[in-house]
Amino acid sequence: MQDQHSATELPSVRRQKILLILERDGKVMASELSQHFAVSEDTIRRDLSELHSAGLVQRVHGGALPRPKDTGKDFLTRVGETDEVKVHLAQLAARHVRDGQIVMFDSGSTTLQIARSLPSTISITAITTSPLTAITLAEYPGIKVILAGGQLNLATMSVSGHETVRLLQGIKADVLFTGVCAIHPEVGISSLHFDEVPVKQALFDSASQVIAVTTADKLGAVEPYIVVPCSRLHTLITERHVASGDIDDYRKLGIEVVQAHA
Numbered sequence: 001m002q003d004q005h006s007a008t009e010l011p012s013v014r015r016q017k018i019l020l021i022l023e024r025d026g027k028v029m030a031s032e033l034s035q036h037f038a039v040s041e042d043t044i045r046r047d048l049s050e051l052h053s054a055g056l057v058q059r060v061h062g063g064a065l066p067r068p069k070d071t072g073k074d075f076l077t078r079v080g081e082t083d084e085v086k087v088h089l090a091q092l093a094a095r096h097v098r099d100g101q102i103v104m105f106d107s108g109s110t111t112l113q114i115a116r117s118l119p120s121t122i123s124i125t126a127i128t129t130s131p132l133t134a135i136t137l138a139e140y141p142g143i144k145v146i147l148a149g150g151q152l153n154l155a156t157m158s159v160s161g162h163e164t165v166r167l168l169q170g171i172k173a174d175v176l177f178t179g180v181c182a183i184h185p186e187v188g189i190s191s192l193h194f195d196e197v198p199v200k201q202a203l204f205d206s207a208s209q210v211i212a213v214t215t216a217d218k219l220g221a222v223e224p225y226i227v228v229p230c231s232r233l234h235t236l237i238t239e240r241h242v243a244s245g246d247i248d249d250y251r252k253l254g255i256e257v258v259q260a261h262a
Contacts, residue, residue: 014039015047019056022066029063052224059222061184085215085239086110088260090117092237093177093213099123099142101174104203105133107158107196108179110213112136118143127171129158129199146171153195160195168202176207180214182221185249188230190223200227211235216242230255 014037021036022028030048034041048064051057057064090113097103097118105111105128115126115136123142128134134147150164178200181191189212191197204210210232216239235256238247242259251257 009037011047011050015051018044018047018051022057022064027060027063027065031062033063060220061186061222065221083109083113085260086113087117089213089215089237089239090114092258092260093211094118096175096209096211096235097122097124098174101125102127102171104128104168104171104173104176104207105130105137106177106179106200106203107133107156110215111177111179114177114213127168127173129160129164129168129203131159132157150199151195153193156193156196158196158199160199165198165202168199168206171206173207174209176203176210178203178210178212180212180218182218182223183212183214183230183236184220184222185230185246185253187222187226189227189233190221191225191227192223194225197225197227204228204232209234211237213237215239219247 018028018033021033030041030044033044037044048057048059051064052059056067058067086109090110093114094117099122102125105115105126107130112130112133115133118140120140121142122140125144125146126137127146127148128137129148129150131147131152134145137143137145148159148164148167150159150161152159178189180189183189191200212233212235214236219238219242230250230253233255235258236250237258238260240259240261247257247259
């Protein structure tokens with residue numbers, strides 16, 4: 001990038017130009033934008049934070065990516081649709097479940113798909129913070145379902161609050177399948193929703209093995225609220241073709257990385 005801009009131009013103008021560069025290049029880095037606009041990297045980071053807060057970009061380590069487009073569909077509509085990638089990842093995850101285990105299911109469309117992918121004859125005790133996942137698990141004759149109580153978040157269709165955390169703290173599970181809003185090898189797992197953080201932390205603390213299942217677009221991403229460092233993960237299941245982030249960075253942290261073949 002060449003320095004073609006004045007450091008005195010209005011922040012609003014600079015941010016509009018950042019969006020134009022992002023649309024053209026598909027990714028922006030704070031260091032390059034700093035040189036391009038002749039301002040400090042701290043200034044650029046503030047710009048990116050403002051754009052992120054406005055829902056215009058997705059923050060990643062060192063820069064930003066385009067924000068995933070909103071389809072305008074509500075949560076119930078989205079989880080009712082078939083996503084072939086998530087179905088395949090969920091099938092890989094379901095293979096980690098064994099009869100007799102105590103298994104925790106975090107909220108999210110991917111973990112709901114894992115519940116749908118279990119063998120019909122499986123015999124486990126399942127704990128979840130998602131009413132939709134609880135209903136799905138209840139269809140299995142061999143699964144005992146425990147649904148954590150609390151206040152329902154309509155955006156995520158999951159429960160949260162003191163009662164939720166207290167119940168989870170009283171359980172020692174064999175496996176946790178966690179939903180991932182964003183995961184970065186240095187920053188860790190982060191969430192867009194503040195009230196999710198203590199619930200997710202309690203889930204992590206209560207499981208002997210933690211398996212994260214995520215599509216490639218969540219790798220290298222950062223959301224405002226940090227849940228746990230990546231070192232708390234045992235297994236990461238994701239797509240074969242990773243568009244963002246270096247998958248080896250997760251392996252270097254001691255995480256078993258399982259990538260789908262298709």
